[in-house]
Amino acid sequence: MDTLNYFKQICSIPRESGNEDGIRSFLLSWAKDNKFDAITDKAGNVIVYREATKGFENVPPVCLQGHMDMVCVKKPGSSHNFLTDPIETVEKDGFLYAKETSLGADNGIALAMIMALFTDPEAQHGKLEALFTFSEETGMFGAFGLDADKIHSRRMINLDSEEEGIIYIGCAGGTDVEGSFSAELQSVPEDWEPVFIKVGGLKGGHSGGEIHRQRANAIKILSLMLCALEKENRPFMLSTFEGGTRRNVIPSEAHCVICLPSASKKASMHLILNAFERAKALYSVEDPGMVNDHYCSHHNASLKKPEKAFSADDSKKIARALFCTPHGVVSVSKAVEGVVETSQNLAIVRTKDNCLNVEISVRSLVEFAKAAQVEKNEFILQSFGFETKTGGDYPSWAPDRESALCAFCAKAWKDVTGKDAVITSIHAGLECGVINSRIPGMDSVSIGPDLFDVHSTNEHLSLASAARIYDFVKHLLSIIR
Numbered sequence: 001m002d003t004l005n006y007f008k009q010i011c012s013i014p015r016e017s018g019n020e021d022g023i024r025s026f027l028l029s030w031a032k033d034n035k036f037d038a039i040t041d042k043a044g045n046v047i048v049y050r051e052a053t054k055g056f057e058n059v060p061p062v063c064l065q066g067h068m069d070m071v072c073v074k075k076p077g078s079s080h081n082f083l084t085d086p087i088e089t090v091e092k093d094g095f096l097y098a099k100e101t102s103l104g105a106d107n108g109i110a111l112a113m114i115m116a117l118f119t120d121p122e123a124q125h126g127k128l129e130a131l132f133t134f135s136e137e138t139g140m141f142g143a144f145g146l147d148a149d150k151i152h153s154r155r156m157i158n159l160d161s162e163e164e165g166i167i168y169i170g171c172a173g174g175t176d177v178e179g180s181f182s183a184e185l186q187s188v189p190e191d192w193e194p195v196f197i198k199v200g201g202l203k204g205g206h207s208g209g210e211i212h213r214q215r216a217n218a219i220k221i222l223s224l225m226l227c228a229l230e231k232e233n234r235p236f237m238l239s240t241f242e243g244g245t246r247r248n249v250i251p252s253e254a255h256c257v258i259c260l261p262s263a264s265k266k267a268s269m270h271l272i273l274n275a276f277e278r279a280k281a282l283y284s285v286e287d288p289g290m291v292n293d294h295y296c297s298h299h300n301a302s303l304k305k306p307e308k309a310f311s312a313d314d315s316k317k318i319a320r321a322l323f324c325t326p327h328g329v330v331s332v333s334k335a336v337e338g339v340v341e342t343s344q345n346l347a348i349v350r351t352k353d354n355c356l357n358v359e360i361s362v363r364s365l366v367e368f369a370k371a372a373q374v375e376k377n378e379f380i381l382q383s384f385g386f387e388t389k390t391g392g393d394y395p396s397w398a399p400d401r402e403s404a405l406c407a408f409c410a411k412a413w414k415d416v417t418g419k420d421a422v423i424t425s426i427h428a429g430l431e432c433g434v435i436n437s438r439i440p441g442m443d444s445v446s447i448g449p450d451l452f453d454v455h456s457t458n459e460h461l462s463l464a465s466a467a468r469i470y471d472f473v474k475h476l477l478s479i480i481r
Contacts, residue, residue, distance in 0.1 A: 003470050004096075004463065007112035011087040011104060017069040017138040019083060020044065024068065027111070027132055034119055043145025044134035050118050052126045059126025059481060063153035064117065064473075066110025066160055067136030067431065071246055071455045073102040076200060076253065095452075095460040103459040105451055106206075107136070110159035113470050117477070125477035129153050136160075136431055137248060139392050143434035154441045155405045155480070157473065158432050161448035162209055164465045165417070167409050168446040170336070170399030170425030171433060172208065172363040175374050176247055176392035179358040179381040181318055185308035188237055192259045194297055194305045197225065197272065201291035204252030206455040207345035207361055208428025211250070212329055216283040216290060218254035219243040219346050221276070223322035226258070228275035230316070234268045236260055238315035238356075239306040241322075244348035247361040247392070248429075249455045251347065255293075259309055269294070310356075314385075318356055321384035322349065325360065330373055333365055333425075336399070340427040342369045344377070358386070363427060365396055397433030397444075399425050405443040405480075412476040417468075447473075 015023040027046045031038035037049040046068070052059060072082040078100040088099040097103060114130045117123055129151060134142030161168050199218045203210075222243065229236055236258045243254025260268050276292045283290060297303045310318065325346050333341035342364040350357050360377055364370035378388045400406070406423060413421040432444040450465035452458070 003109070003112045003116045003466060006115045007105070007109055008089060010108045010111055011089055014083055014085065015069055015104070016072040016082045017135045020068045020134055030115060036118065039150060041147035041150055043142050043147065045142045045146060046132040047150050048118070048130040050128040050130070053124050056124060056126045060155065061127035061129055061153040062125070062477060062480060063129040063131050063151060063156040064114045065131040065133065065156055065158045065431065065435070066107045066114060067133045067142065068111065069135050069137050070104035070106065070108060071102055071137050071249060073245055073249065073455060073457055075100045075457045091463070094463055096463055097460045100457065102455060102457060103461060105459065105461040106162065106454040107160045109449060109461060109466055113159055113473065116470065117474060120474065123474050123477065126480070133431060137246070140394050140429070140431055140434050143431040143438070146435060146438050148438045151439055154443060156432070156435065156442055156444040158430055158444060158446040159448050160430055161426065161446045162451035162454060163448070164450045164469060165413070165419065166422045166424060166447070167406060167413070168426045168430065169401070169403055169406050169423060170365070171397045171430040172365050172427050173367060173370055173396035173433065174361060174363045174392070174394050174429050175370055175390055177360040177362060177374055177377045177388060177390055179386035179388050181321070181356045181386045182354055183310060183314045185354050186237070186311040188259045188306055188309050191262050192237065193262050193265055194239065194257055194259050194303055195265070195269065196255065196257050196295050196300070196303050197222065198253070198255035198293040199276070199290070200253040200293070201289040202252040202287050203289070203453065203458065204250045204456045205453050206428060207248045207250050207347065208363055208426070209454060211343045211345065211427065212340050214286050214328060215250055216279070216287040217327045217346055218251040219322060219349050220327050221279045222254045222256060223319050224279055225272045225275045226256070226319040227323045228271045229268055231271060234264060234271060235312040236268065236315055237309040237312055238318055239309040240351045241318070241349050241356060242351065246455065247345065247347045247359055249347065250345060252456065254349065257303070257306070258315070259306065317384045321381055321386060322346070322358070324380055325358070325377065331369065336365070336425045339365070339425050341365050342373055343427065344373060363429065365425060365427070367396060394429060395433045395437060397430060397436065403443050403445065405445050408480050409445050409447070409476060412472060412479055416472050416475050
């Protein structure tokens with residue numbers, strides 16, 4: 001069966017991070033049907049073993065690696081249930097999309113390629129190991145918990161990259177910062193009215209792979225709109241603020257409910273909407289689809305006036321904190337040309353009862369720079385009354401220019417395409433750094449087909465590129481010695 005057919009089977013199985021039982025069972029059944037030895041390790045990873053083809057028995061083994069889970073994002077208003085519903089694929093102009101959701105080619109296409117390579121009757125290779133990891137998107141838990149004794153290879157091809165013709169030999173590390181603002185809620189005065197405000201229509205995307213494109217962040221835009229009230233000292237009381245979906249997704253939508261004095265509501269909304277128009281003009285190139293929606297209880301009966309909300313002073317602190325918290329590229333690498341060194345994603349804001357929570361993802365190629373950026377976030381949030389904590393730390397993957405596997409890959413790319421491959425590092429996090437730290441002596445590279453707008457509802461895969469990468473890996477396995 002070819003790669004595309006395997007991928008469509010994978011799309012039929014719900015596999016949001018933490019809900020990987022179905023895809024795990026599917027992979028184990030596939031291995032059993034094809035008489036491949038397979039195990040599930042203590043972390044929940046699936047490892048499949050394939051014997052060498054004739055004449056390649058003495059070639060050292062190679063591990064092919066991808067992750068089982070996907071980032072699940074759907075369009076506003078979609079009824080898709082990621083716990084039960086399959087991903088519906090749509091083919092258009094040589095690309096594969098999903099209907100109303102993210103596609104999950106990150107990293108389902110890797111699983112499909114590995115399955116196709118294992119069962120390809122024409123493939124020639126030494127012993128192969130397939131490592132299908134658990135919950136990469138939410139913290140690389142499978143990689144961190146990997147039972148290293150079950151992997152015998154010391155060369156690994158990670159298939160979780162998104163640009164054809166690039167061989168990655170390094171990646172950024174990351175840390176998550178969480179902030180929590182708690183306060184006693186205050187009664188909303190009788191002569192104040194609730195208003196719903198929403199920012200949407202943004203492209204969003206992968207917070208590692210797309211951060212350099214300087215796309216708008218819905219949380220930042222909404223906080224800018226609220227801070228505009230300070231120009232004329234207009235008070236407001238914040239009831240709810242919701243934005244973002246995942247720590248590694250640039251927020252494409254955010255909304256809030258605030259209460260305003262009835263007498264000055266019109267003037268206050270003028271300031272808020274004026275700020276939105278300025279932001280829309282600022283991002284007209286990167287995010288031309290930015291839209292705003294707003295209404296009060298007079299126009300939408302579903303909007304009820306809250307009995308209590310954050311005080312005007314606390315609301316101002318929250319808006320200022322979100323506005324001042326950085327988002328985007330912090331610095332560009334001087335060691336690796338054209339690569340972001342440090343960035344951060346103001347990823348998620350949620351309110352529950354009397355508490356507002358913020359989640360931030362920091363990435364960097366340099367551990368000291370990462371630590372400094374984490375500390376900056378802590379200082380900013382704490383100065384506005386937030387309590388902070390950190391977690392989800394994973395190491396960077398230091399580039400090895402002397403990598404023997406990279407040399408094989410570069411030669412194979414030249415043989416297959418007649419072109420020189422680009423050898424570089426990536427700002428997005430990859431499991432190679434974690435797996436290398438778990439298995440001493442592991443030599444890794446990361447490659448993949450052209451994928452666009454991953455972690456968004458516009459995610460799409462180039463089918464021609466996927467076919468070329470498959471042929472390339474097949475050739476690469478035949479020449480590795």
